[in-house]
Amino acid sequence: MIWLDLMLVGLILGLAWRCVHAIELMEAVVVFVALGMLVALAWARLQAPDAALAEAAIGAGLAGALLLATLRQLPAQAVRPQPLHWLWWGLWGLFGVTLLWAIGSILSTPVSLMPWVNTHLPEAGVSHPVTAVLLNFRALDTALELAVLLWAWMAQRALGESPDTSFHPVQGRVLATAVKALLPLMGLVAVYVLWRGSSAPGGAFQSGAVLAAAWLMLWLADLPGLDPRRWSVRLGWLGGVMVFFLVGLLGLVQGIGFMGYRPDQATGLILLIESAAALSIGLLLASMVLASLPGIKGRRA
Amino acid sequence: MTALIAWLGAGLITLGLMFFVAGTVGLLRFSPSINRLHALTKADTLGLGLVVMGLALQAPAVAVALKLVLIWSLALVSAALVSHLIGQSLCAQRRDP
Structure with missing residues (x-):
């Protein structure tokens, strides 16, 4: 091996x-x-x-x-490779050496947090240690990850004009029929991956990626999809982060601290956050790709 | 009996890998995109099919074998779809340069 x-x-x-x-x-x-x-x-x-x-x-x-x-x-242009100034070589070389040194110092002191995670797993509300860390012990990190995704989409919206190029629509019904046949399966997989996340590998990001792919295929096949001008879609972009922080505030009200859950409520709260996060991630990722795609020639508005 | 099935599975996987190698060589060597597509489908359809059949023979349970077949059928659908789309795109490029 x-x-x-x-x-x-x-x-x-x-x-x-x-x-x-x-x-x-x-x-x-x-x-x-x-x-x-x-x-x-x-x-x-x-x-x-x-x-x-x-x-x-x-x-x-x-x-x-x-x-x-x-x-x-x-x-259409190729990037012309330009010779680097020796100063850059020195700078990046130094950076590389520092990085190697840092990695070396990590390896010399292995600290496993796994025993700690395992002792607290019964009160985490989920049985999969990765999900427990992501959505309970280090929930703030995951919330900030979602916020970064939202921020990236906002930045793209602020920067991006809709491209004025266009391409021919696909002839025939092969794509549309295949997408119609595959969509229920993709929905099933998305929900399954989300649900499995509490006890096995899976979770909001993976499920959101499947949802995003499903939405993109709907759009490419010229089937009625989710229109980004609708308010429900705009709310969906924000939903993941908002639900996450509202649940975090709930912990503050209950006196456990920001992003703390009571052990008996943890399962439900984590599932709520994950569902909202998966929807948001799916919508955000698909919107990012859609916004940079050229329009289809002669498609209905 | 189990030894025979294990050998049969290994043989099928090896045969499938040969199709993958042939498909990859074709993808790299052929020049017009339509011909490359032709080479690629050999790896996707026959190669993956043979590998899945070999793995299914060695699967510990029927459910696992059925899951493998499901993966293969999904790959078949997506391969056909993608080939169709690439072909259409090539035709469109030929129509309006």
Whole structure:
């Protein structure tokens, strides 16, 4: 197995180098998506299936779609590689050495928080340790992650004009029929992944990525989807963060402190947060990709 | 009997991997995109199908084997869909340069 792992590490490093050094942006994007899939494999080998699922769905899938959509709007030009000034080499070299030193000092003092997590797991409200950490013990970090996603979307909205290029609609009914057939399955998978998150790998981010993919497919097939001008959609963007912070305030009112849950209410509260977060993440990720896609020629408004 | 099934599974997986290698070589070597698509579908359909069949033979339970077949059928649908879309895009490019 060690040879497979070494091969994986070699491939990841090689692809990362290729991604940075690609002259054509298209090549860089394709290599980036392949890199994401390999990093997901690496997470799986490190026995972190939660991170592997999120990396494959968001890091490789949706980020790849976002990059490809953005690429279509850029003027066709290759990045001309320019020789770096020696000062930059020195600066980044120093940064690399510092990073290596930092990693070395981490390895020399291994501290596992797992016993601590396991002793408090019965009062966490969920039985999967990763979900317990993400949504109970370190809930503020997850709430801030959601806020960062919301912030990124707001920034994109503020920056982005709708692109004026357009492409031909797909002929025939193959895409629309396939999307109609696949949508119920995708909804089922999204709910299942969310529900499973309390006792096994899965959760809001993975479920949200599936929802985002479903919405994107609806849009691409020119089927009636969710219109971003509707108030329910706009509320959905904010919903995850708002529910998270309201639940956090509830803990403050009950005297447990911000983002603290009473053990007997923890399961319900975590499920509530996760459902709202999954919907928000799905809407936000899909909106980000949709906003950077060109319009379809002659489609109905 | 179990040994025979294990060997049969390994054989099917090896055969499937050969289709994957052939499909990858075709994807890299062929030049027009339609031909590349043709090479890719061999890996997607036959290659994955054979690998799934080999894995299903070695699966510990029938439920696991059925899940593997489900994965294969989903991959089949998405492969057909993606090929169709790429083909349409190529036709559209040919129509208006």
